Amino acid sequence: MSERESRYAIDARGVEVxxxxxxxxxxxxxxxxxxxxxxxxxxxxxxxxxxxxxTLVTLLSATGGEISINGHxxxxxxxxxxxxxxxxxxxxxxxxxLTARENIQFACEAYGVSGDARAERIDELLDLVELxxxxxxxxxxxxxxxxxxxxxxxxxxxxxxxxxxxxxTTGLDPKARNRLWDYFERINEQGTTxxxxxxxxxxxxxxxxxxxxxxxxxxxxxxxxxxxKSQVGGQRLDIDVDAADPEPAVAVAREFFGTDATIxxxxxxxxxxxxxxxxxxxDLLVALRDADIAVTGFNIRAPTLDDVxxxxxxxxxxxxxxxxxxPASAGATDAEGGR
Ligand code: ATP
Numbered sequence: 001m002s003e004r005e006s007r008y009a010i011d012a013r014g015v016e017v018x019x020x021x022x023x024x025x026x027x028x029x030x031x032x033x034x035x036x037x038x039x040x041x042x043x044x045x046x047x048x049x050x051x052x053x054x055t056l057v058t059l060l061s062a063t064g065g066e067i068s069i070n071g072h073x074x075x076x077x078x079x080x081x082x083x084x085x086x087x088x089x090x091x092x093x094x095x096x097x098l099t100a101r102e103n104i105q106f107a108c109e110a111y112g113v114s115g116d117a118r119a120e121r122i123d124e125l126l127d128l129v130e131l132x133x134x135x136x137x138x139x140x141x142x143x144x145x146x147x148x149x150x151x152x153x154x155x156x157x158x159x160x161x162x163x164x165x166x167x168x169t170t171g172l173d174p175k176a177r178n179r180l181w182d183y184f185e186r187i188n189e190q191g192t193t194x195x196x197x198x199x200x201x202x203x204x205x206x207x208x209x210x211x212x213x214x215x216x217x218x219x220x221x222x223x224x225x226x227x228x229k230s231q232v233g234g235q236r237l238d239i240d241v242d243a244a245d246p247e248p249a250v251a252v253a254r255e256f257f258g259t260d261a262t263i264x265x266x267x268x269x270x271x272x273x274x275x276x277x278x279x280x281x282x283d284l285l286v287a288l289r290d291a292d293i294a295v296t297g298f299n300i301r302a303p304t305l306d307d308v309x310x311x312x313x314x315x316x317x318x319x320x321x322x323x324x325x326x327p328a329s330a331g332a333t334d335a336e337g338g339r
Pocket of ligand 1: 019020021023024025043044045046047048049050051052
């Protein structure tokens with residue numbers, strides 16, 4: 001292991017995974033995640049997130065590329081990799097016939113956390129995920145959020161420096177989600193590197209130092225949330241129109257902005273993303289009125305990660321994806337202001 005590699009919790013290059021049936025789920029993914037980073041891996045259903053994670057945690061063998069986790073090569077030292085990672089899978093792995101405490105005890109046995117250290121570690125984890133009060137209750141009566149928190153605790157018993165979270169908050173209500181976020185932030189502040197996959201843009205925006213967007217097995221953009229938002233460019237103008245069909249309004253906006261804007265129909269009218277959306281917004285409203293289109297409302301705001309996601313998933317050419325799969329440059333690695 002070289003000096004340089006040891007700085008990365010994850011150093012993956014050109015990873016490819018083709019399933020037995022020929023599905024090319026991952027097509028040349030590069031990832032370099034520095035130690036201590038809170039990294040987000042975003043993509044739609046079927047984009048390749050889970051396949052990538054399973055490959056990184058040695059549950060699946062890549063059909064191409066090289067992967068080093070915490071300085072250990074996944075092919076040469078899979079045991080060492082497993083001992084240094086925690087994995088919270090999409091499906092909760094807890095046993096609902098066991099109590100919260102017993103579930104964590106069971107995980108300690110599986111990870112070889114020994115006698116003396118064990119009781120203390122279990123108490124610490126129960127406190128951390130706020131389940132100490134219900135530690136002797138069986139998990140079958142737990143809410144979805146409590147089950148997820150318990151599951152997260154079981155992934156941490158061996159104090160792994162790197163933890164993978166595969167869509168950890170899917171299906172949780174906002175309150176339960178917030179509690180889990182607090183918990184992830186806490187372990188990240190304690191120095192744990194986190195690799196989170198999510199379909200919730202808000203989650204990635206709130207938590208992640210840096211993120212990559214994956215689409216059809218390829219990374220199409222990488223950066224801090226702010227960097228990605230700035231790639232969309234300009235401001236977002238939402239205009240509500242009093243018409244069943246937004247297309248005439250969309251046509252007016254397209255003619256007005258030409259190629260300087262991304263314009264799309266929305267449920268209530270149209271959305272315009274453009275550098276000049278703020279300055280030219282009023283003139284666009286006049287153009288719509290001149291075309292006999294009744295505007296019932298409008299709103300201007302900074303772009304969100306949703307806009308980035310839509311721009312990328314809707315249109316290959318809308319962002320410069322060319323450099324996106326590059327491993328983190330020094331600049332991107334330092335991009336911690338995005339939080
Ligand atoms: P989701 O959010 O739905 O979990 P994902 O981004 O995690 O999606 P993957 O589960 O990695 O995506 O799937 C990537 C692609 O690989 C999809 O086309 C999926 O249908 C396919 N795939 C996943 N598992 C297998 C398998 N065991 N055999 C064949 N194809 C698979």
